[in-house]
Amino acid sequence: MENIEGKAWKFRDCIDTDVIIAGRYLRTFNPQDLADHVMEAEDPEFAQKVDKGDIIVGGWNFGCGSSREQAPVAIKAAGVSVIIAKSFARIFYRNAINIGLPVITADIEVDEGDILEVNITDGIIKNKTTNTEYEIQPLDPTMLEILECGGVVNQYIQEKGGK
Template identity: 60%
Template sequence: MEIKGKVWKFDNNIDTDVIIPGRFLRTFDPYELAKYVMAGEREKFAEKVNKGDVIVAGSNFGCGSSREQATVAIKYAGIDAIIAKSFARIFYRNAINIGLPVIIADVDADEGDIVKINLNSGIIVNETSGKIFKIEPFKEFFLDILNDGGIINHYKKGKE
């Protein structure tokens, strides 16, 4: 699985209340949630992000509550992957469950850089700077879930 996109940079401790503030949780429509992604950190972020973009962040991304809407809002806003030094465990699992790749890595990238991620080989290339980063390749089980679009689709596929 390969992902290529423009970087949006965030700091440490980006919590789920920042990713999708509680005042926007009046709907289960993923596209409606996506309109308010990162509203607690950057107003109008959702209007600027494009399909295929990538978030690069510091440590403890997705901390706070276990609200599943945080991962949904990110994915439906068009973000194709999140790279962070570390993730809150529940956020990490919620992301994999909906088919959103989350990569634990310390990647040197500035906002606006273009990165290419190969989850099979474990290589991340910052195409803007030319820097290459090695990560542990994703296990086949996780790749299958991501390729199927999440755990529910993966489970349904196994039942066919």
């Protein structure tokens, strides 16, 4: 995978799926409608401020709460290219990978607005603002393959020859 570069958006520990996308917005399956309200409970203007390619940096237990698949869908549809957090709720982590949204477990020091460059294949995160580099555990080859295909459904379709 290519390097991912974007502006960091920093969030606290225990960001749950209700904070990522409130239950009142789950009546739609349209990813853009979800993206319009992503992280609204934490930052009401986040959906308007986030740019395509930006990076969320969370604390411990990112994505805890319910197993709603709409949470990573809303984040990805908003343009976020990768989520880095100290730890993830297991179901959120897997849901993110399944839809093609990279998630990286790492404890890094950033300020909101720092420019980060992430190489998930080699396991390197560079904070270009502070000129700091972090070595991280590269993702498992199976997960990398899912991400490169754009998610598990796309991987399945490609394996079956586009049928």
